[in-house]
Amino acid sequence: xxxxxxxxxxxxxxxxxxxxxxxxxxxxxxxxxxxxxxxxxxxxxxxxxxxxxxxxxxxxxxxxxxxxxxxxxxxxxxxxxxxxxxxxxxxxxxxxxxxxxxxxxxxxxxxxxxxxxxxxxxxxxxxxxxxxxxxxxxxxxxxxxxxxxxxxxxxxxxxxxxxxxxxxxxxxxxxxxxxxxxxxxxxxxxxxxxxxxxxxxxxxxxxxxxxxxxxxxxxxxxxxxxxxxxxxxxxxxxxxxxxxxxxxxxxxxxxxxxxxxxxxxxxxxxxxxxxxxxxxxxxxxxxxxxxxxxxxxxxxxxxxxxxxxxxxxxxxxxxxxxxxxxxxxxxxxxxxxxxxxxxxxxxxxxxxxxxxxxxxxxxxxxxxxxxxxxxxxxxxxxxxxxxxxxxxxxxxxxxxxxxxxxxxxxxxxxxxxxxxxxxxxxxxxxxxxxxxxx
Numbered sequence: 001x002x003x004x005x006x007x008x009x010x011x012x013x014x015x016x017x018x019x020x021x022x023x024x025x026x027x028x029x030x031x032x033x034x035x036x037x038x039x040x041x042x043x044x045x046x047x048x049x050x051x052x053x054x055x056x057x058x059x060x061x062x063x064x065x066x067x068x069x070x071x072x073x074x075x076x077x078x079x080x081x082x083x084x085x086x087x088x089x090x091x092x093x094x095x096x097x098x099x100x101x102x103x104x105x106x107x108x109x110x111x112x113x114x115x116x117x118x119x120x121x122x123x124x125x126x127x128x129x130x131x132x133x134x135x136x137x138x139x140x141x142x143x144x145x146x147x148x149x150x151x152x153x154x155x156x157x158x159x160x161x162x163x164x165x166x167x168x169x170x171x172x173x174x175x176x177x178x179x180x181x182x183x184x185x186x187x188x189x190x191x192x193x194x195x196x197x198x199x200x201x202x203x204x205x206x207x208x209x210x211x212x213x214x215x216x217x218x219x220x221x222x223x224x225x226x227x228x229x230x231x232x233x234x235x236x237x238x239x240x241x242x243x244x245x246x247x248x249x250x251x252x253x254x255x256x257x258x259x260x261x262x263x264x265x266x267x268x269x270x271x272x273x274x275x276x277x278x279x280x281x282x283x284x285x286x287x288x289x290x291x292x293x294x295x296x297x298x299x300x301x302x303x304x305x306x307x308x309x310x311x312x313x314x315x316x317x318x319x320x321x322x323x324x325x326x327x328x329x330x331x332x333x334x335x336x337x338x339x340x341x342x343x344x345x346x347x348x349x350x351x352x353x354x355x356x357x358x359x360x361x362x363x364x365x366x367x368x369x370x371x372x373x374x375x376x377x378x379x380x381x382x383x384x385x386x387x388x389x390x391x392x393x394x395x396x397x398x399x400x401x402x403x404x405x406x407x408x409x410x411x412x413x414x415x416x417x418x419x420x421x422x423x424x425x426x427x428x429x430x431x432x433x434x435x436x437x438x
Contacts, residue, residue, distance in 0.1 A: 021046050023070035031058045031083040032066060044070045054083035056130045057106035086135040088128035096144040104128065106135050114144035117168035119202040121145050149196035149204035157186050157213035160194075168204065169376050170196040171369055173353065176213035186213040187238030189262045193354040193367045195380045207381055214238075218260035225250045225273035236260045246273035251282035251329040253296045281325035288312040288337040288361075300327040308337035311362050311386040342388045349374045349397035360384040370397035 022043040026034070032052040044050065052066040060066055064082040071077050085105035097114040111125045122142025129138045146167040152160050160172040173193050176186035190211030199205050216238035221228075223244050231242035241259045246252045254271030261267040274282065279300040283291055289312065292305045303324045313319050314335050323331045341359035344352060347368055354367035364384045370376045378395025385391050 021074075023048070023074050023076060026050065026068055026076045029083075031055055031081060031085075046070050046072055046074070052082070056133075057086055057135055058083040059086050060084075088135050088137055091126070091137070091141055094141075094144070096146075106130070110137070112142050117147055117198065118144040119147050119198075147196075147198045147202060147204045149206060152194055152206060153210045155210050155213060158188070158211070160210075166196050166204070168196055168198060169380055171353070171367065171380055174211050174213075184215045184217060185237070187216045187262075188212075189214055189216070189238060191354070193381075195367065197379075214262070216260065216262055216264055218264055218266055221258060221266055221270045223270055223273055225275075226252070226271070238262060242266075244271055249276055250274060251276050252285075253282055256285075276329045278327050281327065281329050281331060284323060284331045284334055286334070286336060288339045298325045300325050306334075309339065309362075312337040312339035314338070340386050340388075342384045342386070342390075345390060345394040347394070347397060349399075350376070350395075362386045368395055374399055 022045050024043065025041065026044075029052070032054050035051045035053060038050045047070060049067050049069045052068070054060055054066065061082050061084050064080065066082050068076045068078065085107070087104040087106070088108070090101065090104060091099055091110055094112060096118045097112060097120070099110055099112055101110040102108060106128055108128045109125055110127075112120060112123075114120050120142050121144070123139050124142070126137045126139045126141070128135050131138075149166040149168075149170065151166055152172045154160075155174065158174055158176045160174045163170055163172065166172075171193055174188060175192075176188050179185055188211050191208045192211065194210065195207040196204055197207050218236040218240070220236065221242050221244075223246075226244050226246045229243045229245050231240065233240060236242075238260055241257055243257050244252070245256065250273040252271045253274055255268050256271060258266040258268060258270055274280075274297065281298045281300070281302075283295065283298070284304065284306065286306050289306050289308045292307065298304065301324065303322050306321050306323060308314060308319045314321060314337060321333065321335070323334050326332055339361065341361065342364075343359060344356055344366070347370075350368055350370040352366050353369050355365050357364065360366075362384060365381055366384075367381045368376070369380065374397040376395050377398055379392050380395065382390040382392065382394065
């Protein structure tokens with residue numbers, strides 16, 4: 001037992017002890033690591049300097065040594081960072097789209113999106129990663145392509161204006177074929193112009209179904225106890241209109257204007273003329289409004305309500321009024337609704353190719369195209385919403401990049417060549433100056 005105690009005392013006396021004037025191994029750094037020669041050391045005497053190498057994705061900061069020293073306070077210094085994240089090159093201009101780059105350092109991301117009418121080809125997101133002892137983007141950059149449409153539908157007895165390709169905002173116009181003299185002509189039924197647009201899945205679609213070319217004929221409309229006041233023709237085809245009025249002593253039931261429709265019938269049906277009596281009134285004639293309730297005839301003393309259409313009011317600013325039948329087809333206090341009407345917007349370097357009118361009611365559409373050499377910015381087909389406003393907004397026509405380059409080249413050449421043609425020769429200038437002095 002005495003021998004065991006003695007051995008324990010000797011062991012404890014000679015047990016290696018860590019020096020009290022040494023630093024513990026330095027903490028791990030996110031941006032750098034110790035050189036291999038220092039990895040095996042368990043303690044570091046005061047004054048020991050250790051060296052680092054920057055980790056992949058980082059590089060040294062100029063002017064800052066990649067080393068740390070064990071100080072007398074047994075702390076490692078300096079504490080400032082001496083390696084910084086490497087940076088990827090900026091992806092650059094992204095044509096017809098947008099880049100969202102918050103940072104260019106190692107580990108950052110860039111996301112891409114396209115402008116209206118374009119769709120992304122390639123990846124939506126790229127990352128700055130370690131590559132070939134440096135950093136670079138992990139994927140090729142995507143690009144934005146104009147959304148394409150399939151060629152427009154063909155129609156019987158008609159054709160459309162062709163283009164080299166059909167992409168977003170390309171418009172085509174349909175016309176009907178000519179017919180031999182003496183035959184009934186074809187009528188274009190439906191929209192004359194289609195525009196390439198896109199759906200929620202960013203697939204190209206045409207703005208409307210194609211029109212049809214058909215022969216449309218309506219019979220000669222007649223109204224008993226009435227007569228035509230406009231629209232006299234030997235025959236009637238699609239969209240021809242006729243206006244009627246009743247003979248004296250009669251009042252009209254139904255609209256006074258009818259139009260030849262695509263089904264070879266008049267729309268609305270032709271009116272009728274009923275004899276005026278002392279105790280009856282026909283439906284009040286009101287523009288831009290509706291009558292409630294609607295009847296073919298009203299008794300004396302019967303009242304109806306009149307409501308103006310959207311964006312329309314009576315002269316006093318109200319939208320509703322009540323009128324009463326006074327007999328003999330006369331109504332008390334009858335007034336027409338007045339509407340806010342729009343005017344054709346000014347399109348510099350462009351024109352309206354479909355739907356143009358002297359004035360527009362709410363809900364009307366127009367289609368716009370640019371002159372050759374100019375590009376449409378915005379939607380080609382817009383709708384009137386009142387107060388002289390259009391949705392989604394009146395587009396603009398801007399000079400195409402090719403034409404702009406051509407004009408710049410012409411101006412540049414003119415700038416350099418003009419002095420050659422207009423400046424007098426040097427000898428001539430000297431002669432002029434000499435004459436002046438004389």
